[in-house]
Amino acid sequence: MRQNLAFRLKMAKQKGELCAREHGFTALAVDPFAIAAKHDIEVGAKADVSEGVSGMLLRHGNAFGILYSTFITSEGFQRFSVAHELAHYFLEGHVDHVLPEDGMHVSEAGFTSGNPYELEADQFAAGLLMPSEFFKPALRRRPAGxxxxxxxxxxxxxxxxxxxxxxxxxxxxxxxxxxxxxxxxxxxxxxxxxxxxxxxxxxxxxxxxxxxxxxxxxxxxxxxxxxxxxxxxxxxxxxxxxxxxxxxxxxxxxxxxxxxxxxxxxxxxxxxxxxxxxxxxxxxxxxxxxxxxxxxx
CATH class of the missing domain: 3.30.450 (Beta-Lactamase)
Known part of the structure; x- marks a missing residue:
């Protein structure tokens, strides 16, 4: 079971990296908003959410949308929130699990979850926004610190x-x-x-x-x-x-x-x-x- 989870998380990160390549990105930064737009996923900011809510995936039939919280003003946090919701859209089996019917799936910032679908979404987001083939060369050119x-x-x-x-x-x-x-x-x-x-x-x-x-x-x-x-x-x-x-x-x-x-x-x-x-x-x-x-x- 543990090995299976580790494999699933590793594959989710690799799928995030592949998603960046397939959408034409050849260098940092990868834009999750642009990827959403290519799939007709409307993305919007939402200020009036509970503290801790980071993002939401919305579904109406085969149409999807993403809302990200502006409670945290960090651009990096907001982009990660969008990438996390994109993971639920792209990763096999996620939509059927987290949002099988019309409605809304909510993610919470800083919430420790053992749910493998949420863990996979985090790994996908990390791979999407920081693909190793783009990130590692930039890292090697700089000293630690x-x-x-x-x-x-x-x-x-x-x-x-x-x-x-x-x-x-x-x-x-x-x-x-x-x-x-x-x-x-x-x-x-x-x-x-x-x-x-x-x-x-x-x-x-x-x-x-x-x-x-x-x-x-x-x-x-x-x-x-x-x-x-x-x-x-x-x-x-x-x-x-x-x-x-x-x-x-x-x-x-x-x-x-x-x-x-x-x-x-x-x-x-x-x-x-x-x-x-x-x-x-x-x-x-x-x-x-x-x-x-x-x-x-």
């Missing part, structure tokens, strides 16, 4: 969070992208190079933010998070990841403003080796747990 996340976010018109996670997936460098709220980790992605560290401790949802880190000090002041401030310092990688290989990495903490969360990057251009495949269990855990949040900033 927040400046690269910002540059690629601007290039792809994606949120900082989504961009950081995609960088961790595709980077040849040792890179961890961690989202936290106050004293608690929400989710984490590790690059293959950082996964190669011996006996590291996998950072799971609900793990406490380690004491005496930039992030712990940063999150102690909610105002710094809301003001989108930043802080950085060097730290021993074992402070975050455990294991038995001591090495210096850079830790950057970036407040995500009204989202109320912090993006933390741990990175080194010399640590670890890329090309190490995670175990099936870790891969499934990555995909099923860590792509569930919608990306706001």
């Amino acid at each position: 927040f400046a690269t996340i910002e540059a690629l976010s601007s290039l792809a018109h994606t949120s900082l969070t989504a961009t950081a996670i995609r960088c961790a997936e595709l980077s040849d460098d040792a890179l961890a992208a961690i989202i936290s709220t106050g004293p608690t980790v929400d989710f984490c992605f590790l690059s293959d190079a950082i996964k190669s560290l011996p006996q590291l401790t996998w950072i799971r949802k609900g793990t406490p933010v380690p004491a005496d880190t930039v992030t712990a000090r940063f999150n102690a002041s909610r105002q710094r998070v809301l003001s989108a401030e930043r802080d950085a310092d060097d730290i021993d990688v074992t402070t975050w990841l455990g294991g038995n290989q001591h090495a210096k990495v850079t830790e950057e903490a970036i407040g995500l403003g009204g989202y109320g969360k912090t993006l933390t990057l741990l990175y080194s251009e010399t640590l670890g080796q890329s090309g190490v495949d995670p175990s099936d269990e870790d891969e499934e855990q990555d995909l099923a747990e860590k792509w569930t949040p919608r990306f706001r900033r």
